[in-house]
Amino acid sequence: MAENSDAKTLNMTDKIVEDWIRLVERNLIPDMALLVLYIIVGIIGNSVVLLVYRYEMKGTSDERYFIPKLAIADMFASVVCSVAAIIWDVNQIKFSHNILCKLTFCGLTVPASLSLWLLQCIAVQRYFKICRDHTLSLKVRRIMVVFICIISVILCFPYLILYGSNDFLVDGIKYGSRCGRLKEYAYYEAGFAYAILFGVLMILTVVALTFLYGKVGLKIFQHFKSDKCKKTQASNSTIPKSGSEENTDTPIEDKDVVSDSQVNIDIESRENENNLGTMCKAENTSERNGNLIEMNSEKQHKIVSNVCTDSSSGQKAVAIVSNKVKEDHLEKETDV
Structure with a gap:
């Protein structure tokens, strides 16, 4: 068993x-x-x-x-x-x-x-x-x-x-x-x-x-973080402010205006010179009042020299030339 x-x-x-x-x-x-x-x-x-x-x-x-x-x-x-x-x-x-x-x-x-x-x-x-x-x-x-x-x-x-x-x-x-x-x-x-x-x-x-x-x-994280900060600062420095925009625009407009005025003065002065030349020829051919012609020619010569030299006050010079031309015409008419 x-x-x-x-x-x-x-x-x-x-x-x-x-x-x-x-x-x-x-x-x-x-x-x-x-x-x-x-x-x-x-x-x-x-x-x-x-x-x-x-x-x-x-x-x-x-x-x-x-x-x-x-x-x-x-x-x-x-x-x-x-x-x-x-x-x-x-x-x-x-x-x-x-x-x-x-x-x-x-x-x-x-x-x-x-x-x-x-x-x-x-x-x-x-x-x-x-x-x-x-x-x-x-x-x-x-x-x-x-x-x-x-x-x-x-x-x-x-x-x-x-x-x-x-x-x-x-x-x-x-x-x-x-x-x-x-x-x-x-x-x-x-x-x-x-x-x-x-x-x-x-x-x-x-x-x-x-x-x-x-x-x-x-x-690596610190490196990428510093690069991100540098890029942000660079982008902020390139954005101009509103005040700076106004200051930069103003002198440019002034320069444009001055240059246009100078061009206009030069053109008007040349036209006045041509008018003065023709007037001088007309006065030289006339036989009346020689002393008056000499005085007028001297005045005109001074006016032309002032127009050529005084570029800073060009607009005033043009006004003087035009006034003198008008006076000369009046004098001629009175002489006649």
Whole structure:
């Protein structure tokens, strides 16, 4: 009876474990489909970036140094991390290969940390370029890339020691194996501490990214704000005031009036000169009163010289000339 009850219990346990395994595998199908989508999008998107930088942006620029390398790292991460995650999902219950388990964790660690720290390098470069007005030399940029590659590989080594395949036991009976931290006490505690350390390191990297890009964004905002203020001041300075418009218009009108009056004076003076010339000829031909003719000629000569020299009082000179001409005609009539 005891043996029959133990057999029934074992059969029920086997059935429960098998149902649980099938449930886990069925629930992992959407996760694996999403990982396949990550692979496709990562390859296509980063390939487009590389092609654009290869054929469209042929000019060298210090700002473009890290972008192609980031595209390569992202493509590597999208493929390797997704494949490693699919392997881990497929062997969720039956991950018996110890070396493959260690390599799976390395495949998840190296590409992810490499991409994240390349983003950190880009943030540092932009911070020095925009906030400090300093350009990193090509040598410094190369050293940064080599350094983060070495650090990413070094961070992988603890997974090779502290992680591996563990048997999955139910009532002392092995039903499967899982990939994770080794169950031995020394390895398990060290693996737990390293997992915390790695997580804190990733969080600090994200905080540094946020800080650097926050400083860059603040600097750009201040720059655009100052440019906007300068444009506003320039536009205000170019708009004339009402008083200034009146002051600027008045002298222009005065200049126009003066120039017209000068032209009129010149024309009238020339006409008067012609009239005086004809009068002089008529008086010279007359034989009467020679002294009177000489006096009139002297007066006329003075009047003409005054007309030619006195340009500031041109209108008065014209009036004098016309009055004198009238007097001469009256004198001639009286003489006759």
